[in-house]
Amino acid sequence: MNLTLLMYLVPSLIMFGCGVYGFLTRKNMIAIMISLELMLNAVDINFVVFNRFLFPGQLEGMFFTLFAIALAAAETALALAIIINVFRIAKKVDINEINKLKF
Amino acid sequence: MPLNFTIAVIALPLLMFLFLGLAGPKMSRKIAGVIGTLGMLVTTIIAYGVSLTYFFGDAEGQIADGVRQAVVVFNPDWLSFTKTLVVRMGIMLDPIAAMMLVVICTVSLMVHLYSLGYMCDHHGHAEKGFQRYYAFLALFTFSMLGLVVATNLFQIFIFFEMVGVSSYLLIGFYYSSPAAKHANKKAFIVTRLADLFFLVGIMILSYYTGTFDFDKLVFGPNGANSLETAGSAIASAGGQTFLGCSVMAWALTFIFIGGAGKSAMYPLHIWLPDAMEGPTPVSALIHAATMVVAGVFLVARLFPMYVIEQGAMDIICVTGAFTAFYAAAIACVQSDIKRALAFSTISQIAFMMTSLAVSSAGGNLIEIHGGTGLGYMASMFHLFTHAMFKALLFLCAGAIIHAVHSNENSDMHGLHKYMPITSFAFLIGCLAIAGIPPFAGFWSKDEILVACYEKGLGWGLWMSAVAGMTAFYMFRIYFLIFHWKEHKIHTEHAPADQPWTMTLPLIILGVISIVAGFVPAHSLVTWDGAHLHTQLNWTVAGTSVAIACVGIGLAYRMYFRENNLPQRMADSCRGLWTAAYRRFYMDELYQFITHKVIFQSICKPIARFDRAVIDGFFNLLARASRSAAYGIRGFQSGDTQSYVFVYYIGAIALALATIICVAL
Numbered sequence: 001m002n003l004t005l006l007m008y009l010v011p012s013l014i015m016f017g018c019g020v021y022g023f024l025t026r027k028n029m030i031a032i033m034i035s036l037e038l039m040l041n042a043v044d045i046n047f048v049v050f051n052r053f054l055f056p057g058q059l060e061g062m063f064f065t066l067f068a069i070a071l072a073a074a075e076t077a078l079a080l081a082i083i084i085n086v087f088r089i090a091k092k093v094d095i096n097e098i099n100k101l102k103f
Numbered sequence: 104m105p106l107n108f109t110i111a112v113i114a115l116p117l118l119m120f121l122f123l124g125l126a127g128p129k130m131s132r133k134i135a136g137v138i139g140t141l142g143m144l145v146t147t148i149i150a151y152g153v154s155l156t157y158f159f160g161d162a163e164g165q166i167a168d169g170v171r172q173a174v175v176v177f178n179p180d181w182l183s184f185t186k187t188l189v190v191r192m193g194i195m196l197d198p199i200a201a202m203m204l205v206v207i208c209t210v211s212l213m214v215h216l217y218s219l220g221y222m223c224d225h226h227g228h229a230e231k232g233f234q235r236y237y238a239f240l241a242l243f244t245f246s247m248l249g250l251v252v253a254t255n256l257f258q259i260f261i262f263f264e265m266v267g268v269s270s271y272l273l274i275g276f277y278y279s280s281p282a283a284k285h286a287n288k289k290a291f292i293v294t295r296l297a298d299l300f301f302l303v304g305i306m307i308l309s310y311y312t313g314t315f316d317f318d319k320l321v322f323g324p325n326g327a328n329s330l331e332t333a334g335s336a337i338a339s340a341g342g343q344t345f346l347g348c349s350v351m352a353w354a355l356t357f358i359f360i361g362g363a364g365k366s367a368m369y370p371l372h373i374w375l376p377d378a379m380e381g382p383t384p385v386s387a388l389i390h391a392a393t394m395v396v397a398g399v400f401l402v403a404r405l406f407p408m409y410v411i412e413q414g415a416m417d418i419i420c421v422t423g424a425f426t427a428f429y430a431a432a433i434a435c436v437q438s439d440i441k442r443a444l445a446f447s448t449i450s451q452i453a454f455m456m457t458s459l460a461v462s463s464a465g466g467n468l469i470e471i472h473g474g475t476g477l478g479y480m481a482s483m484f485h486l487f488t489h490a491m492f493k494a495l496l497f498l499c500a501g502a503i504i505h506a507v508h509s510n511e512n513s514d515m516h517g518l519h520k521y522m523p524i525t526s527f528a529f530l531i532g533c534l535a536i537a538g539i540p541p542f543a544g545f546w547s548k549d550e551i552l553v554a555c556y557e558k559g560l561g562w563g564l565w566m567s568a569v570a571g572m573t574a575f576y577m578f579r580i581y582f583l584i585f586h587w588k589e590h591k592i593h594t595e596h597a598p599a600d601q602p603w604t605m606t607l608p609l610i611i612l613g614v615i616s617i618v619a620g621f622v623p624a625h626s627l628v629t630w631d632g633a634h635l636h637t638q639l640n641w642t643v644a645g646t647s648v649a650i651a652c653v654g655i656g657l658a659y660r661m662y663f664r665e666n667n668l669p670q671r672m673a674d675s676c677r678g679l680w681t682a683a684y685r686r687f688y689m690d691e692l693y694q695f696i697t698h699k700v701i702f703q704s705i706c707k708p709i710a711r712f713d714r715a716v717i718d719g720f721f722n723l724l725a726r727a728s729r730s731a732a733y734g735i736r737g738f739q740s741g742d743t744q745s746y747v748f749v750y751y752i753g754a755i756a757l758a759l760a761t762i763i764c765v766a767l
Contacts, residue, residue, distance in 0.1 A: 023744070024744055024748055024751075025744075032744075095743055095744060096742070098741070098743070099740065099742045099743070
């Protein structure tokens with residue numbers, strides 16, 4: 001079976017859609033973070049796939065993916081730290097707990 | 104005494120002011136007063152030494168070719184605007200400045216001494232604010248001395264303002280009394296209004312001549328007033344005219360208005376009667392003898408320029424002659440003795456102004472050189488004698504007020520028996536001002552009348568009539584205070600002559616008022632520094648003495664013993680009497696103009712415009728941004744997911760827009 005570009009992009013799009021949906025609907029901050037990771041991974045797939053199909057001789061897409069993974073790891077650590085602190089104060093990880101940061 | 108000791112004359116009162124103002128509250132009241140008086144005594148001695156050296160010593164060469172020169176003692180640059188336009192602060196002695204040093208220091212010393220007694224209650228305790236009072240007296244003395252020795256117009260202006268401030272502070276010395284507060288505000292505002300014109304005049308003058316200095320404006324190469332110098336200064340305007348008059352005439356008229364404000368010429372006189380709310384010694388010093396003649400001094404200072412700009416001189420002449428009569432008419436009916444004396448002061452200053460103005464009769468240079476500078480000399484001479492006898496009269500009035508606790512002559516009457524020394528001193532003052540020989544006022548007023556007759560018969564007759572009124576109203580005051588009927592004692596103790604600190608100045612000033620007429624003013628204070636040949640004009644002198652005697656006789660008939668003649672006369676022309684008593688409604692007129700006309704029809708609409716349009720515009724801006732903020736603040740809900748939702752919508756909209764743009 002010959003794999004085409006579209007066969008990679010469709011799952012990536014589905015992943016991204018799931019991430020968006022989860023981000024907008026879930027109230028648990030951990031779940032929201034997972035949705036965020038889903039979106040990032042969908043983008044990573046896109047990078048790799050476009051690099052593989054459009055510019056086969058080059059590696060920039062791969063590098064960007066590695067970058068994005070590293071950044072995602074750092075961002076996850078930061079987000080988890082925030083969530084833990086929110087939990088210490090509110091005893092909950094509900095996103096509505098932190099809507100007090102307004103006027 | 105070397106002439107540069109004048110610096111000490113100026114500096115000592117300033118030091119006294121600083122010392123008493125800063126250290127005064129730390130020391131006892133009496134000691135502050137005594138220190139102030141001793142400081143003034145030293146100042147006076149030095150001032151006398153300097154003046155006598157200037158007038159009679161010839162070691163320093165101030166007399167050259169028979170002309171008394173102006174000596175500049177000290178004149179450093181103060182502000183340099185351009186290479187040519189430089190403001191200097193200096194000390195200059197010329198005949199009138201040297202004469203004013205004597206006048207100011209004498210009266211100031213007398214007032215310092217007198218106040219030691221006057222500013223105490225009946226138990227001899229000094230009043231609250233005694234140190235402040237002496238500090239202000241020193242400040243005033245300093246400002247006035249600085250004014251008369253000024254080397255340029257700008258310096259005169261600065262010291263003009265400073266005497267105004269000192270006057271303001273001293274009128275309002277009893278600052279808890281509303282009348283005093285209103286009076287000092289009125290005095291300050293009216294004189295400031297006049298000073299605005301003065302400043303404009305200085306600006307115009309210096310714009311065209313490029314200098315403020317008197318030695319470039321009026322003094323000739325021989326160091327005395329010179330018409331040639333004044334002529335070339337005026338010619339520097341290049342004959343430009345404004346509204347039909349030359350710009351220099353405008354400048355000089357404006358400068359005169361400044362002087363008229365200080366010297367209480369009609370219609371800027373309204374502040375002086377109210378200024379009597381201040382302590383009486385202050386009235387004697389500031390509002391009778393020194394500050395109020397600053398305007399006369401100013402015109403005398405620029406005399407050669409006024410001689411050439413005859414238009415400005417005519418304005419002075421008419422103003423002076425009218426004011427002399429107007430104030431004398433009011434003085435005839437006032438019941439408050441200080442106010443009556445204030446109007447008498449206005450009238451006498453107007454005499455000096457008129458005398459200066461008629462001095463240049465015709466404005467012809469040759470005529471002036473031929474000897475019609477008489478009016479100038481007479482004016483300065485009258486300034487000198489008037490300062491002495493008017494200070495005497497005010498100090499007497501102060502002693503009376505201190506004894507009976509009232510300003511109204513209805514509370515006095517018959518005081519002669521109780522206060523013989525004061526009565527006698529007051530009588531000397533009255534004889535001097537009425538012009539009875541050999542008292543001081545006779546000699547100076549006679550010269551003024553001669554100068555007026557030289558200008559024209561009409562002027563002479565007018566001023567003679569006013570001189571007659573002077574004799575009448577002064578003796579009316581005298582008789583009403585000291586005679587009329589038995590004194591009815593209304594205080595807890597009978598009035599009596601006051602302590603020696605108050606009586607001694609009366610005696611000294613009384614003696615000066617008798618002998619001051621013999622000062623040879625015609626060889627000392629002439630306009631061109633040269634000796635002026637005068638002789639007593641027997642016709643004029645005889646007439647004026649006769650008129651004065653008629654005035655005194657009338658006053659004697661009406662006011663010596665209680666009778667109903669004054670009442671009948673007042674009833675026979677009730678309208679005129681009331682009008683004069685109410686000062687011909689000038690205060691009401693001012694009130695009407697300022698409140699009804701200016702406030703109501705100009706200020707109020709402007710205020711309304713400001714509040715409605717200008718404030719309204721900015722209020723609108725503020726209100727609009729506030730309501731906009733209320734409208735959009737709901738966006739910041741704090742709900743992260745709604746932010747993200749909006750972000751997605753935006754991102755999708757942008758993406759769609761990009762795609763559509765690319766596709767098209």
